[in-house]
Amino acid sequence: METIVTETTWFAACRVEDVVENGGVCVKYENQQIALFYFTRRNEWYATQNECPHRKQMALSRGLLGSTDDDLKVACPFHKKTFSIRTGECLSGDECSLETFPVKVENGIVYIQVPLNN
Amino acid sequence: MKQNNIILIGNGMVGYKFCEKMISKSHNFNITVFGEESRRAYDRVHLSEFFNGKSSEDLSLCTKQWYSDSGIELYLNDPIVRIDRNNKIVYSAKGKQLTYDYLIIATGSAPFVPSIPGIDKDGVFVYRTIDDLKKIHTYASSAKKGTVIGGGLLGLEAAKALIDLELEEAHVVEFAPRLMPRQIDDQASGILQTQLKNLGLQIFLNKETIQIEGEDRIQSLQFRDGSNLKTEMLIISAGIRPRDKLAKDCGLEVGSRGGVIVNEYMQTSDSAVFAIGECALFDDSIYGLVAPGYEMADVVVNKLIGNPKTFKGFDMSTKLKLIGVDVASFGDPFIAEPYSRTIVFENKLRGIYKRMNISNDGKHLLGGILIGDASAYNLLLQTVTNKILLPPNPEDLIIEATEKKSSGIGVTNLPDDALICSCEGVTKGTICSAVTDLKCESVDAIKKCTKAGTGCGGCVPMLKDLMLHTMKLNGKYVRNVVCEHFDLSRQELYDLIKIHKLDNYNDVLDNLGKGDGCEICKPLVSSLLASIWNDMILKKGNDTSQDSNDRYLANIQRGGSYSVVPRIPGGEVTPDKLIVIGNVAKKYGLYTKITGGQRIDMFGAHMNDLPFIWEELIAAGFESGHAYGKGLRTVKSCVGSTWCRFGLHDSVSFAIQIEERYKGLRAPHKYKSAVSGCIRECAEAQSKDFGIIATEKGWNLYVCGNGGSKPQHAQLLASDIDSETCIRYIDRFLMFYIKTADPLTRTATWLNKMEGGIDYLRNVILNDSLNMAKQWEDEMNQFVQSYACEWKAAIEDPQIRKRFNHFVNAPEEKDPSVKFEEMRGQKKVANWSTVTV
Incomplete structure (x- = not known):
């Protein structure tokens, strides 16, 4: 087995109060758009790519959050395709998936971990 | 452990299915795939959707990463050119040499092109791959008349493509005396021809093309009977031929009319080489459909992992929609006397033909044909394949199906x-x-x-x-419950929210539901809260539970921009207000269009611009049009007695009064209304959720009509009533609908499901049989008094305004992925429906 090590960095995305409760906002990182979700009910944070892979629309941060069984999901506003915000897996039976990013909160600032572009 | 190498030649649908099935069953094989085309496997069954805006990416069967994630080596654009069976080596066009333990040939078929003189002229095409379709697409822009040779399944698909490409004339030329000669009989073909003619296709039967005329480009077709047909492009769809050259060259046995001969395990004459899909010849048959190809793939997978499974031939029944006409053929469609007895039902008026072939003892269905209405197809096919005993009056199976769903045989009876x-x-x-x-x-x-x-x-x-x-x-106990988070029906939720006085989504979920909600219950509960309490819908706690369009108070459009629709009650607007709309649209670069509901829609607004646009519109006296909400859209009106020489009453004033009364009221679905000033009905009130038509003595009130995909006329609820009574009845009608309808049910469907129908509804509304009229009227009056424009509230609240920034960490920047192109002097969305490869 070959292990691939990707270098990552934490970047400060915004303050906690900038993010809508139980919803998402879109964060700009270099030329990327990242959807940041604040699951206030559970006090959990998640980040995924903002683009819905189904129709390539920059829209997931405007989607509805929810749960199914034990998984947490977001539904794209365009055609209601749902994705796990933990794993990025498509829950509507399609072959596509989302890139996900770790999130942490320190002193009221929300940080997202992204791969470093060398 | 040594892994066996599988080489798969051909990357079509069947080849892909083989890979998918193989990796789900075993990881003991290394799979390498060689494809001739430059694209990953794509859906050929829905190829024509390419002309309706699907890109080749949309048609792809899997993602780019799928092959590498699955450990499959994929070589595109690199067909295998030679097989050396002695040394078990294949050679590719680009010079690759690979050894195999098992070889699978899935090269499919090629269109059969008859050797008609002139066939090599410009403008002659086949219809098989995305590349073929792209060539047709390009050429069609310079042609007005197009023709398809071949009236089979694929030929008619191709003819539809010509219509979709907006050619002025589209023709189909068929050698046989009927269309789809393999699937349907003469009578069925007759009905189908009439239907297709109505849709703009010219059909020529019994025509043998002997010459293609023209200089370099095709100009006309010459037929054996002396006639000819002018055409500027031609698609050949005269059948398929299995691609068996590779197999033949390496000495595998092939059939006299083509096809690699296989046994019941799909093995060729060399037991290490298999053939599947349209290139395989099993029991003297080529199977030109995708389902038997998938079955063949499954047989090979099972053979390789040591499961005994054999291919037993395949039912070739088909059902499809040809240019909007249902066509189905199942079992043995042609069997007739003396081997069977037939029941035929024909309705030329509605373009319906149905045939059932029944065994002589009347017990079993052997096959049949359905044109124009194939709703009974699934059950009939199951009846054939499972040899289910027919009911005493088997004709009910095809005659009743159009009228009502019930028939003698249901899914429950299937084995x-x-x-x-x-x-x-x-x-x-x-x-x-x-x-x-x-x-x-x-x-x-x-x-x-x-x-x-x-x-x-x-x-x-x-x-x-x-x-x-x-x-x-x-x-x-199967109930119509909302979703996994609420074990309640919509109506139960409505009552409980009211009783417990819950006013935000989280409280509703904590008190009445479980889990964290979802995209089904959030908009539903939000709609109930709006109907019951009429709070500003973006009040904190309810904002993120609104459906996307409600959350941003605008309709999201292709590409991620939004549309803006100010309310124009009754369709009446002053010149000054028109100028404001024009100026706003110009300033923010918006596309403008008049809607069917007599108002103006402005498209292409960046999310960031929405509050600024509305600030200007509100300053000029406009309000939200609620085009984004499940609520009242418009009240359309004719010009009425103020101007029209026929008008009986002032329909515009009444329409404005009604639109002002119910604007902003949320319901299970959108609803529309109209007021006509006389029986000529210029406002089309009978196609609305509630419609009002002036009479000599007052108004007639119609309810539960709708346009859309299943149009339904509204039904008369009350006649010759005065304005005040009319409004009281509408109050009661709307409150009853809001309280009792299932989620996302229009009034027409609500009424259709109501026991007792319009008579029951009339009893509730006019005679107050539920003793609710007073309460409903009071609730409606409260609602009307508490109305406030949502957009006005939104732009005045900095917390809400902040949510219209696209980037949380770059509030000034707009979404750079939103792009537009120009069309007829305005803009349109770029890159959704255009071809991207």
């Missing part, structure tokens, strides 16, 4: 091995056990777990029936 999804080969038993054992209690869950319904989708209604039936058998 467990009945094939429900023929694309993926899933039986009734598998589906029922997924429901019982794996707790798949939604159609999506069944699709995911069994793959049934993921191919053509034709069996999805049966999946739902089977699921509900199985759940009932298991003793589950």
Whole structure:
């Protein structure tokens, strides 16, 4: 087995109060758009790519959050395709998936971990 | 452990299915795929959708990463050119040499092109690959008349493509005396021809093309009977020929009319080499459909992992929509006296033809044909394949199907091995056990777990029936509950929210539901809260539970921009206000269009601009038009007695009064209204959820009509009533609808499901049979008094305004992925429907 090590960095995305409760906002990182979700009910944070892979629309941060069984999901506003915000897996039976990013909160600032572009 | 090498030649649908099935069963093989085309495997069944805006990416069967994630080596654009069976080596066009343990030939078929003189002229095409379609697409822009040779299944698909490409004339030329000669009989062909003619296709039968005329480009076709046909482009669809050259060259046995000969394990004359799909010849037959190809792939997978499974031929029944006309043929469509007795039903007025071939003893269905209405197809096919005993009056199976769904045979009567999804080969038993054992209690869950319904989708209604039936058998009380988070119906939720005085989504979920909600219950609860309390819908706590359009108070459009629709009550607007709309649209670069509801829609607004646009509109006296909400859209009006010489009453003033009264009231679905000033009905009130028509003595009130995909006329609720009574009745009608309708149910469907129908509704509204009229009128009056424009509230609240920034960490920047192109002097969305490769 070959292990691939990707270098990552934490970047400060915004303050906690900038993010809508139980919803998402879109964060700009270099030329990327990242959807940041604040699951206030559970006090959990998640980040995924903002683009819905189904129709390539920059829209997931405007989607509805929810749960199914034990998984947490977001539904794209365009055609209601749902994705796990933990794993990025498509829950509507399609072959596509989302890139996900770790999130942490320190002193009221929300940080997202992204791969470093060398 | 040594891994065996599988080399797969051909990357079509069947080849892909082989890979998918193989990796799900075993990881003991290295799979290498060689494809001739430059694209990953794509869906050829829905190829024509390419002309309706699907890109080749949309048609792809899998993602780019799928092959590498699955450990499959894929070489595109690199066909195999030679097979050395002695040394088990294949050679590719680009010079690759690979050894195999097992070789699978899935080279498919090629269009048969007859050797007509002139066939090589410009403008002659075949219809097989995305590249073919792209060439047709390009050439069609310089042609006005197009023709297809071949009136079979694929030929008619190609003819539809010509219509979609907006050619002025589209023709089909067929050698046989009827269309689809392999699937349907003469009488069926007659009905189909009439239907297709109505849609703009010219059909020529009994025509043999002997010459293609023209200089370099095709100009006309010359037929054997002396006639000719002018045409500027031609698509050849005269059948397929299996691509067996590779097999033939390396000495494998092939049939006299083509096709690699295989046994019941899909093995060729060399036991290490298999052939599957349209290149394989089994029992003297080529199977030119995708479902038998998938079955062949499954047989090979089973053989390689040591399971005994054989190919037993395949039912070639088909059902499709040809240019909007249902066409189906099942079992043996042609068998006739003295081997069977037939029942034929024909309705030329509605373009319907149905034929059932029944065994001489009357017990079994042997096959048949359906044109114009194929709703009974699934059950008839199951009746044939499972040899189900026919009811005493078998004609009911085809005659009743159009009128009502019930027939003598239901899904419940099918045996467990009945094939429900023929694309993926899933039986009734598998589906029922997924429901019982794996707790798949939604159609999506069944699709995911069994793959049934993921191919053509034709069996999805049966999946739902089977699921509900199985759940009932298991003793589950099947109710119309909202979703997994609320074990309640919409009506129960409505009452409980009211009783417990809950006013935000989280409280409703904590008190009445479980889990964290979802995209089904959030908008539903939000709509109930709006109907019951009439709070500003973006009040904190309710903002993120609104459906996307409600959350941003605008309709999201292709590409991620939004549309803006100010209310123009009754369609009446002053010149000054028109100028404001024009100026705003110009300033923010918006596309403008007059809507069907007599107002103006402005498209292409960046989310960031929405509050600024509305600030200007509100300053000029406009209000939200609620085009984004499930609520009142417009009240359309004719000009009425103020100007019209026929008008009986002032329909515009009444329309404005009604639109002002109900604006902003949320309901289970959108609703529309109209007021006509006389019986000429210029406002089309009878197609609305509630419509009002002036009479000599007052107004007639019609309810529960709608346009859309299933148009339905509104029905007369009350006649010759005065304005005040009319409004009281509408108050009661709307409150009753809001309180009792299922989610996302329009008034027409609500009435259709109501026991007792319009008579019952009339009793409730006019005679107050439920003793609710007073309460409903009071609630409506309260609602009307508390109305406030949502957009006005939104722009005045900095917390809400902040939510219209696209980037949380770059509030000034707009979404750079939103792009536009120009069309007819305005803008349109770029890159959704255009071809991207």
